[in-house]
Amino acid sequence: MKDRFPLITAHSGSMNTFDHTVHSVQMALQNGADVVEEDIRVTRDGVPVLAHDDEWLTTEGEHISLSQLTYGELKELRFEVTQGEQRKTIQLCKLEDMLPLIQASGKKVNLDLKVDESIEPTTALVKKYGLLDYAYLSGCEADRALLAQKLNPEMRRLLNTNHNLFRTLPYRDALVQTCEEARAASCFGINFHYSIVNEELMDYTASLELPVYVWTVNEEELMRKYANLGVASITTRNLAALVQLKSSWGL
Template sequence: MTRRFPLVTAHAGSMNILAHTLRSVQIGLELGADVVEEDIRVTRDGVPVLAHDDEWSTADRSTVHIAEMTYAELSGLQLEAEQGELRETFRLLRLEDILPLMQASGKIINLDLKVDEAIEPTAALVKRYGLSERAFFSGCQRDRALLAERLQPEMRKMLNTDVELFKTMSYRDAMVRTCEDARAAACRGINIYHGILRKEFVDYAAEQGLPVYAWTVEDAALMRQYADWGVRSITTRGVATLLQVKRDWLEQEQ
């Protein structure tokens, strides 16, 4: 039986495009990614926005915090972010600004929640745009996953591995604990930092009915290795590299 290549997930800021911009989302879709990942925070008035961090610098060198300002206040500002060796400016986007694009694409969106307060307003938008079958939460360690299950049980979610567990426990014990936490919160799979991923984790999670989503992988050899191990998704900024690995992998599988 032909094996299935992992889902290609475009990380925010793929292909050296500034993260949290419309172009960053578009490039992943244009290249052929199966999933687009975006980081979600909420403003003081509860508007879900695309942002990894709470604190940002503006073009006039002032500092703002997303959680302390309304979207109306933030939307008029030019924020600054580093992109390679350059600093670029951009305007804060709402999650709602990219959902029509995701809706039209037929692809999946990975909503990486950075704060608990994002759970309910993000779920509300997913439902409004009819994306419940093509969206899932990540960014959920045990407590946030349990909270999401209580507040929005119909939303699909992945458990984010707690890297500290793997520093303080044996690998086997940390692996078992992670899968137990995922099942307790009714997670659909496990989102794991690739630096702590081993094949035994993929195999054990599969026995528990928990597909593994590996992030953030930029090396082609590792992409191939994780595909061979049977992970369900690989998240990368190098979408073109991963798609080439996919083509080569599928050719060899024929």
């Protein structure tokens, strides 16, 4: 057992809440998360909103692309979403709706960018709320990470792993290239799907001082495995189980 537990990162929609809602953020902060993860897209007029997908179906049955609407147009729309057996009508939230909650909590936020256009307006809001030390970007494979470095070098970022490398190259070659990409874009760490991570990877990234963040781990046995490997963060929807595991370590 390691003497340091990974950061507990709450995936959007943890605690059986709906993704991309203020309630989801509030519940994560109130129930033991160190970091809250949210997906970010931007409207046509550059307003960052909490959303994984660009295409949505309104309660009126209209298919819309949020990137083609201004925020003024988008805020008038409602969307019926399903999560598990639950259904709910929601309005898409602005990033600016959640940042004051992060600011007040003293916790951190992982902003998972879905498009390049979100880099600058997202960083501008992070600066506005004085959260440069409490926020970082993810969703950045090599090209986006390099662009983020060029546009806003002061904004911290994780490299997101290109899984195709691990499908097409020998494992060691894919690992070396991934770490080279992270260092080229001055990323402070690397975001891996947990299935890629093993002791070889942990040893190699440690030698380069590149912390390993893993997503999305919902099974308790896997949480224990990756905590014992020494990853820096575990992203989960099963927040209560990860908090309980941390407690069992006496931390």
